[in-house]
Amino acid sequence: MSAGTAKLNVTVAEVKPINELVTRFKFVRTGGGDLPTFSGGAHTVVEMEDGGQTRLNPYSLMSDPADRGAYMVSVRRDDEGRGGSLFMHNNVKEGMEMVISNPVNLFSLDLRAKKHLMLAGGIGITPFIAQMHQLSHTNGLFDLHYSVRTASLGSYAEELQAQYPNRVHVYHDDQDERINLEELLDTQPLGTHIYVCGPKGMIDWVHKTAEELGWPREAVHSEEFLAPASGQPFEVKLAQSNKVIQVGEHQSLLEALEANDVDAPYLCRGGACGQCETTVIECDGKLVHYDHWLTDEQREAGKLIMPCVSRFEGKTLVLDQ
Template sequence: MRIEQASPLIKRFTLQAADGGPLPAFGGGSHIIVQIPAANGLLHNAYSLLSSPFQLEQYQIAVRREEASRGGSAFMHAHVAEGDILQISPPNNLFPLHATPGRHILLAGGIGVTPFMAQMEELQSSGAAFELHYAFRSREQAAFVDELAARYGAHCHFYDAARGQLCNVAGLLQHMAEPDHVYVCGPQSLIEAVQQAGAGQGIPPAHLHWEQFSASTQSGEAFTVVLARSGREIRVAAEQTILQAIETDGAVAVDCLCREGVCGTCEVGIVEGEAEHRDQYFSEEEKQAQNSLLICVSRAKGRRIVLDL
């Protein structure tokens, strides 16, 4: 493993298989889940693969040091060293490119640029039309700007907020042609701006794609989860998700591909109690029905909830 400082807050980790062999194939937009030992138990953090899908001798991920880290990014920055062994999952892709004769318009905010780096490798290789619009708070805090400019040139457009350069999302979408697709990854405010502009301009929802690089705030009041099939009770701390508490307990195995409330793989039925839904997966009607929840982000409304596990 190699580690380099991509910006004051971002490190790039280059990973290779322990046996030196090729790694599993992946497509642009894929992520892996890294197992991270932390003070509050084993964490499972998802990171986009930013390396080329055509070079399977290595994977690259970028980790931003978060001020309110639950332990994952802090551990990766402070304790992981070159030569260490990390346990990772096979790649999963919840943010793939879509076939189109039109343009691929990529909108990135901050660390949200990472999935687009692998996607641009695919797009350039296939000769597809694409453009990257990358917004960041300041040039000093941004990562990969010089690298992207050198490799993709006129395909890239950069917006440095510290210099008053703002990305006009509505203006960009005004020039969309019928076959074009838009992809956005970054903070919720950027995703919402794209959604609102797309709706206002009548862009088909099937042509708007987004990936939120971090889930909504996960903290809240502590509560107890009861596993209905065994009667086992698990305490979920204020800064912990149900998924993390169950994984730490180890009594049952649960699957989750995204850990951000978007893919639905960790949906679990509610036997008793109500959920505070924090996902992007269920419709409002489904949330109000209180039949199930996504344990990677949602919480109990009260002090106790019984789940079909």
């Protein structure tokens, strides 16, 4: 859905550092009142007014979905990134008013599952915290296996172990602890669904291992938000709105469209949902695809691009926008 629809005005009620990299933010509705309920695994897109630039970053909701009083998200600081997480860490203070989107779930539980097996890496823990809240209200069966770099960087690990004893298993990289995935998958009851959220390598590893062990594709769920990649600036012609726009080095094509008042559709802004898919009318150069949405055949055909993460290198690009 495009900008301007289904937004929530919120006030920052708490900014709490969790460890040296992760800070937690609590939002309440500006002027009071309930926030919408949501389902575990949902994210919200947080709008940031950073100088003259509007940044829109998706963050998984980690609070109890049944708690309509407040939403919580955790943001990991990325010093090499384009600045969204740094803005959250450095500029967002208690009492500040912000705009966030209604919750959107691209990583929802399959409620048919007899058991939910959750595999988290690093900051990928956050959607699972909301899902575990949701499942405990309905006596759902789950296990969480959580891989962290060190104990001090393992956000929420101790709290979760205390809250769900025997269901939460933490693995520390610096102590050479590793999830024994093959054995874990082999010992699950029939009807188990697997959920993985973490670094790309971990997601690929889980999909590949499950496939090799004969798990049905539909029983393995993953979520990975990509941050838009930086790259060479480029120029785009827009056929519908009859504009020529410039995409900056650290700007995504979608952000450039928005900065030029083009009402482009989006949902996840991370190359996953397909909402921003745009038709390429003319391309003299190379489309640089970073999304998870287009198939290999579609990429080869070169007729579609996902402006939220993908870029262009070459002479002329004309989009149906």
